[in-house]
Amino acid sequence: MAGAEVRATRPAGPEASSGRNRGGASFLSAAGRVFDLSLGEMLWSRRTVFMVMVLGAPVFLALVSRIVDLWWRAPFTVNGDRVSGAALFGLLIWWVYLRFVVPILGVFYGTALIADEVEDKTITYLFTRPVPRSAILLGKYVAYFVCTSLVVLPSVTLVFFLLVPVREIGGNFAAYATDLGLLALGLAVYGALFALVGTLLQRPLIAGLVFAFGWEQIAMLMPGYVRRFTLVYYLQGLVPHAIPSEGIVSLLAYAFSDSPAAITCLVWLGIALVVSLVLAMRAVGRREYVLSQ
Amino acid sequence: MRNRTRLFVTVASATLAVGVATAGVASYVGLERIGFGGSGTAADLAFIPGTAEFVAFADVRQLLDSGLRHTLQPTLPSPTSPDARNPLEEIGLNVETDVDSVVVAALPGVTGQQTMPLVVAHGRFDAARIEAALRNVGGAPSEYQGTRMVANDMVAVAFIQTGMLVVGQPASVRSALDTKTSGAGGVTTNDALMRLVHRVEDSNTWVVANFQSLQALKQLPGGVAGQLPAITWLAAGGQVGDGLSARIFAEGRDAQAAQDLREVVKGFVALARMQTGQQAALAELLNTVELSGEGNTVTLSFAVPAQFFERLKNDGVLPFPAPSAQQPPAVKRRPAPVRPAA
Numbered sequence: 001m002a003g004a005e006v007r008a009t010r011p012a013g014p015e016a017s018s019g020r021n022r023g024g025a026s027f028l029s030a031a032g033r034v035f036d037l038s039l040g041e042m043l044w045s046r047r048t049v050f051m052v053m054v055l056g057a058p059v060f061l062a063l064v065s066r067i068v069d070l071w072w073r074a075p076f077t078v079n080g081d082r083v084s085g086a087a088l089f090g091l092l093i094w095w096v097y098l099r100f101v102v103p104i105l106g107v108f109y110g111t112a113l114i115a116d117e118v119e120d121k122t123i124t125y126l127f128t129r130p131v132p133r134s135a136i137l138l139g140k141y142v143a144y145f146v147c148t149s150l151v152v153l154p155s156v157t158l159v160f161f162l163l164v165p166v167r168e169i170g171g172n173f174a175a176y177a178t179d180l181g182l183l184a185l186g187l188a189v190y191g192a193l194f195a196l197v198g199t200l201l202q203r204p205l206i207a208g209l210v211f212a213f214g215w216e217q218i219a220m221l222m223p224g225y226v227r228r229f230t231l232v233y234y235l236q237g238l239v240p241h242a243i244p245s246e247g248i249v250s251l252l253a254y255a256f257s258d259s260p261a262a263i264t265c266l267v268w269l270g271i272a273l274v275v276s277l278v279l280a281m282r283a284v285g286r287r288e289y290v291l292s293q
Numbered sequence: 294m295r296n297r298t299r300l301f302v303t304v305a306s307a308t309l310a311v312g313v314a315t316a317g318v319a320s321y322v323g324l325e326r327i328g329f330g331g332s333g334t335a336a337d338l339a340f341i342p343g344t345a346e347f348v349a350f351a352d353v354r355q356l357l358d359s360g361l362r363h364t365l366q367p368t369l370p371s372p373t374s375p376d377a378r379n380p381l382e383e384i385g386l387n388v389e390t391d392v393d394s395v396v397v398a399a400l401p402g403v404t405g406q407q408t409m410p411l412v413v414a415h416g417r418f419d420a421a422r423i424e425a426a427l428r429n430v431g432g433a434p435s436e437y438q439g440t441r442m443v444a445n446d447m448v449a450v451a452f453i454q455t456g457m458l459v460v461g462q463p464a465s466v467r468s469a470l471d472t473k474t475s476g477a478g479g480v481t482t483n484d485a486l487m488r489l490v491h492r493v494e495d496s497n498t499w500v501v502a503n504f505q506s507l508q509a510l511k512q513l514p515g516g517v518a519g520q521l522p523a524i525t526w527l528a529a530g531g532q533v534g535d536g537l538s539a540r541i542f543a544e545g546r547d548a549q550a551a552q553d554l555r556e557v558v559k560g561f562v563a564l565a566r567m568q569t570g571q572q573a574a575l576a577e578l579l580n581t582v583e584l585s586g587e588g589n590t591v592t593l594s595f596a597v598p599a600q601f602f603e604r605l606k607n608d609g610v611l612p613f614p615a616p617s618a619q620q621p622p623a624v625k626r627r628p629a630p631v632r633p634a635a
Binding site for chain 2: 043087158168171177
């Protein structure tokens with residue numbers, strides 16, 4: 001039957017299989033049920049092993065750094081100037097979490113929200129339930145957000161307490177709290193964007209990786225307005241950390257002197273989140289998914 | 294939701310909540326104050342040579358943010374007063390915006406009345422700007438005991454780590470680095486001094502001084518010094534918030550000296566009561582004074598509520614000038630962050 005196709009779902013119009021027409025659950029309760037089901041699936045999937053490995057690396061690095069600092073010497077120095085735990089935490093937040101962990105989790109989980117169901121040919125079972133299609137996507141998206149947040153944010157907390165000396169924890173609370181909020185926002189926005197990609201494209205994973213680790217990396221190095229068409233540009237504007245060492249500071253201050261204002265970043269990220277999510281929900285509601293046999 | 298999923302969600306949420314709550318409490322109260330992590334100043338005191346005549350600490354951030362500071366602000370001297378040589382200002386730092394806490398010490402033979410003390414400071418420092426400021430006045434970079442320093446003839450800065458500096462006269466700073474490196478001969482090995490430090494270190498500002506050194510420096514009026522019983526160490530700790538609560542510890546040479554000192558203080562308090570009998574505000578203040586002690590130590594404590602300062606202000610007892618029509622601009626606490634690179 002290779003090459004044969006089965007029309008698994010055939011909407012006659014927007015939200016054709018909507019639960020409203022079937023006397024089913026309301027939109028939110030339907031989304032809640034999908035969330036409940038999807039959260040467990042996501043947490044105990046093979047992707048979680050990958051996520052634990054990705055998030056275990058900074059925790060391990062922080063642990064080694066603390067041990068080296070306690071029993072041997074300063075683990076990192078720049079021009080003879082010891083890099084403090086708080087500065088190292090800031091570097092990890094930016095380079096590891098915001099530039100790598102958040103996009104890659106967004107790509108792997110976000111694109112899979114619908115694409116996995118299509119690939120596994122189980123979407124038929126979902127779409128034949130008396131729930132709105134868009135509620136399925138919303139429930140899955142919220143499950144993705146809760147799942148990733150509950151793994152990423154505790155990991156950040158561990159790194160913070162491992163790296164920052166006890167006496168400096170209070171002074172760095174604002175930056176730590178901002179980082180948690182920023183990571184949650186990043187997960188939400190990247191997840192929404194890649195959920196949209198997952199509903200629209202045939203090979204969403206490749207497209208997502210190209211966007212996150214191709215387009216965003218290149219655009220950020222280009223002068224002019226190009227970087228404004230990336231998410232990381234707006235996330236960067238919200239990063240609270242200053243980087244130590246005058247050499248790096250000078251370089252970065254030059255390269256990123258046009259960082260947008262925090263309110264601008266929040267507005268654009270909010271727009272990206274809402275628009276992506278709404279479009280994704282709309283696409284799921286309208287699209288006819290064809291399952292290859 | 295399955296049990297293991299519920300368990301995971303609970304554990305992860307609890308980890309996050311405990312982390313945020315701990316950091317939040319640390320931000321508002323300070324972990325050292327509730328017994329975690331030991332003394333917050335212990336690491337700083339490791340830089341102070343054992344010959345220090347006095348050691349003082351100030352949580353600059355708490356003091357500047359305190360209600361008392363805002364009440365007294367019009368009467369406080371300008372931080373850029375030309376009378377005193379503040380080593381942090383010598384290197385171009387703004388105490389109000391750049392500094393979080395300081396440990397200050399005076400070293401005999403190196404620092405004196407008209408010269409600058411040794412300062413261990415925490416805050417947000419731009420190493421490039423500090424180095425440029427010192428280079429402009431003849432400073433040159435060097436390395437001492439594995440630590441990067443910039444020094445001219447008058448002042449030296451050692452960059453201990455990001456956000457931590459040791460500043461003072463060059464000999465003081467080198468002595469501090471020697472003390473830290475060797476781990477011996479510092480004030481932390483002086484049991485008498487550290488005993489008093491532990492008594493006052495829960496305050497947001499404190500000082501411990503060798504009383505004989507103070508006398509030698511002629512910091513006390515000759516008549517007063519001569520009348521006091523033999524005191525070896527003096528410590529004072531103040532918790533500055535909307536009001537002020539303070540404890541003063543004096544350690545006598547022996548139990549008899551401490552007893553004599555208690556009697557002297559009692560006499561002063563009684564005298565003060567007689568003098569201020571007509572002034573309700575001062576009488577109220579004296580009512581908070583408690584005198585106690587055991588062994589060689591005399592303890593004097595008092596608390597001054599915020600209303601006391603307000604009343605003094607309203608009564609015109611303190612020289613509060615009328616606020617100017619043009620309010621000074623709000624101080625921006627944190628410098629504009631430099632965002633990391635792509």
